[in-house]
Amino acid sequence: MSSYSITEPSKRQKWFAGSLVIFYAVVTLMPLLWIIATGFKSPSDAIAYPPKVLFQPTLEGYVNLFTTRTRATPEMLVQAGEPKTWYDRIVRQYDMVIAGPSRYGERFMNSVIIGFGSTFFAIVLGTAAAYAFSRFRIPLKDDLLFFILSTRMMPPIAVAIPIFLMFRQLGLSDTHLGMILLYTAINLSLSVWLIHGFINEIPVEYEEAALIDGYTRFQAFYKVVLPQATTGIASTAIFCLIFAWNEYALAALLTSGTAQTAPPFIPTIIGNGGQDWPAVAAGATIFLVPVMVFTILLRKNLLRGITFGAVRK
Amino acid sequence: MSPTQFERAAKATPPMLAQKIRGLSDRAIAWIFVAPTIFLLLAINIFPLIWTIRLSFTNFRVNRPNADVQFVGLENYRRILSDADIWLTMQTTAHFLIWTIFLQVLIGFSLAYLINKKFRGNDLWTTIIVFPMMLSPAVVGNFWTFLYQPQIGLFNYVVGFLTHTDPSSFSMIGDVNLAPWAIVIVDTWMWTPFVMLICLAGLRSIPSSIYEAAECDRASKWRQFWTITLPMVLPFLMLAVLFRGIENFKMFDLVVQLTGGGPGSITELTSINLKREAFEKWRTGYSSAYAVILFVTVFGLASIYVKALNKVKER
Numbered sequence: 001m002s003s004y005s006i007t008e009p010s011k012r013q014k015w016f017a018g019s020l021v022i023f024y025a026v027v028t029l030m031p032l033l034w035i036i037a038t039g040f041k042s043p044s045d046a047i048a049y050p051p052k053v054l055f056q057p058t059l060e061g062y063v064n065l066f067t068t069r070t071r072a073t074p075e076m077l078v079q080a081g082e083p084k085t086w087y088d089r090i091v092r093q094y095d096m097v098i099a100g101p102s103r104y105g106e107r108f109m110n111s112v113i114i115g116f117g118s119t120f121f122a123i124v125l126g127t128a129a130a131y132a133f134s135r136f137r138i139p140l141k142d143d144l145l146f147f148i149l150s151t152r153m154m155p156p157i158a159v160a161i162p163i164f165l166m167f168r169q170l171g172l173s174d175t176h177l178g179m180i181l182l183y184t185a186i187n188l189s190l191s192v193w194l195i196h197g198f199i200n201e202i203p204v205e206y207e208e209a210a211l212i213d214g215y216t217r218f219q220a221f222y223k224v225v226l227p228q229a230t231t232g233i234a235s236t237a238i239f240c241l242i243f244a245w246n247e248y249a250l251a252a253l254l255t256s257g258t259a260q261t262a263p264p265f266i267p268t269i270i271g272n273g274g275q276d277w278p279a280v281a282a283g284a285t286i287f288l289v290p291v292m293v294f295t296i297l298l299r300k301n302l303l304r305g306i307t308f309g310a311v312r313k
Numbered sequence: 314m315s316p317t318q319f320e321r322a323a324k325a326t327p328p329m330l331a332q333k334i335r336g337l338s339d340r341a342i343a344w345i346f347v348a349p350t351i352f353l354l355l356a357i358n359i360f361p362l363i364w365t366i367r368l369s370f371t372n373f374r375v376n377r378p379n380a381d382v383q384f385v386g387l388e389n390y391r392r393i394l395s396d397a398d399i400w401l402t403m404q405t406t407a408h409f410l411i412w413t414i415f416l417q418v419l420i421g422f423s424l425a426y427l428i429n430k431k432f433r434g435n436d437l438w439t440t441i442i443v444f445p446m447m448l449s450p451a452v453v454g455n456f457w458t459f460l461y462q463p464q465i466g467l468f469n470y471v472v473g474f475l476t477h478t479d480p481s482s483f484s485m486i487g488d489v490n491l492a493p494w495a496i497v498i499v500d501t502w503m504w505t506p507f508v509m510l511i512c513l514a515g516l517r518s519i520p521s522s523i524y525e526a527a528e529c530d531r532a533s534k535w536r537q538f539w540t541i542t543l544p545m546v547l548p549f550l551m552l553a554v555l556f557r558g559i560e561n562f563k564m565f566d567l568v569v570q571l572t573g574g575g576p577g578s579i580t581e582l583t584s585i586n587l588k589r590e591a592f593e594k595w596r597t598g599y600s601s602a603y604a605v606i607l608f609v610t611v612f613g614l615a616s617i618y619v620k621a622l623n624k625v626k627e628r
Contacts (some may be wrong), residue, residue, distance in 0.1 A: 007521045007524040014432040015432055018432030021427050025441045029444065031457065117547065128345075128347070132342070133347070136342070138343055139346030148354060153563075154358075154611075155565070155604070156427035157591065158587065158607055161368075162365045162598060163361055185358060188350055188353065242447060246452075248566035249565045253592060264451070288449065295443060299439075299443075306507060310552060313621050
C-alpha cells in the first residue's frame, strides 16, 4: 500500500538504473565464474587461445588437487593393470599413477580448525566483554573500546615481527593453538564492537524485570539477553570466521608445515612448468564457495559487520 | 554513538539492584567479563607492540641470535627516514591509495545511486556485487595473475578484443608501466562494493520528505543532487574512505600474490617492503623501527581524519 509519490523514480529511470547495475554485476562476476569454470577444464583447455567459454568438463583439476601423481613406465602400467576407479582412469590418460593424497585436504582442515576455533573464542570472550561494556559502568570505558579497535589498525606484517619472536620463545610457532590465539585476539576487536552494538539495542528493562523476579545477574544474562542477541551474535561469528578463513599474511609468515592454512597453500599448487591452473582453480572454488554462501546468509547485517558497527541499516 | 533512551534509563536505575537480591556484585561480574579480553589483547597486541618499540632502538637480528645486541638509539629511525628507497615505496603506496580510493568512490557511489532507484530485484544484485569483497584476497589475487596472462588470460583477451590490439602484446604484471595499474584494477574490482554498501546506507537514510519539499520549491534534479543528496551522503562517504584508506595502507596479501612487488620494485608497497626487510633480510631492529613509523603514520592520519569527519557530521 504505497501512495503516489512525486519522488518515486519513473519506470524508465528504474529500467535504465537496473540494466546498468546488472551489467556491472555480470562484469564483476566474470573473474569468479572463470575460477569455477577453470576448475572443470583440462590443463590444455585452461590455457587455450582464445580463452574457451565452452569446453568438455572434466574433474581432472579436482583429481590433481587432491592427489600426488608419478609418471609410470610402460612396464609399471601393465603391472598395475586396468584402472579401477574413475580418478585412476583420469590420471592414466597421462601415463601416470596416483602416488598418494596431496596436502590440500590437510591445509583445508587446518583452515577449518583454526577458523572455527578462533571464532569460538572470539565470540565467547567478545560477548562477555560486550555485555559488560554495554550494561555496567566501567572506568575508562570509551578509551578501552577505542583501544580494542585500534589494534586493528596495525599492518599485519608489523604485528608479525614480535609475534614471530614471541611464538618461537613459547613454542607456539606453526601450531594450531598459536594461530587460534592470534586470530582470536585480532577478531576480538570486531566481536566486541559488533556485539556491543547488538546488546545496546536490547532494552535493559527486560533484565531489570528478570532481576526483580529473582534471577541473578548471570541468569539474566544468559536467559534474557543472550536469546535476544542470538541473531546478532551469529552474524558476528560468521564475520569472524570469514576473517580467519581469508587471512593470509600472518598465516604465510608464522606457519609452514603443520598448521598452514589454505590461503598460503593454494598459490603454491604447481604442475608441469608453472602453476597447474585447473587444480588451483579447483582449490580456490572449494575454498571460496562457502564464503559466498555465508555472504548470502549475512546480507541483512553485512554493512554493520564490515564497518565495525559504525553504520547500521 | 549518542546514549539511547535505554542507556539513560540504565544509568538512572540504582546500580546495585542485583546485589540486593543475590549472587556476585555487578562490579565483580563486569571484571570477570572484561578481564579475559583485555588480558588476551595485552598479551597478543600490546606486549608485542612494546617489544617492537624496544627492538627498534637496537641492531638485533633474528637470524643471528648469538651476536650481542647493541642499543643504537634513534639510528634506525634516522636511516629509514633518510632512505630514498623507502620514500619510493611510500610514493608507490600513495599512488595506489589515491587511485584505488578515487575509483572506488566514483564507481561505488554511482552504483549505490543507481541501486537506490529501487528497480525490481535490486537486493539480489546488490548481494551478487558484494561477492568479491568477501573472498580471500590472496587466493583471488593469485588467480588474477592467470587472468592477466598475455594471450591466454581472460583480461588480456577482453581488453584486446575491445581495443583491437593483440592480447599478447601487453603484460599487465610484467610491464613496468602497467603493473601499478594492474594492482589498482584488482583492488578496485574487489573493494568497490564496500564503498557502494556504505553509500547505499547513506542514500537510504535521507528522508524522502526533503526531496518532496525541494520538488515543491521547483528545485531542479541537478540542484537537488548537489544540495541534498551529496551533502547528506558525505559523512558516509568519508567513513568509507577512512576504512579503505587504513586497509589499503596495510595492503599486503592481494598485491604480494599478484605482483610480489615487481617487476623490480615498481609495486612494492610499504607492507611488502617491510616484509622483505623483516623476513628476508632479517634486519629485525631496523624493521621494528619501520613498523613503528608505519603505525604512527596510520594512527596519526586516521585521528586527524576522524576529527574532520566529526566536523562534517556536526553540520
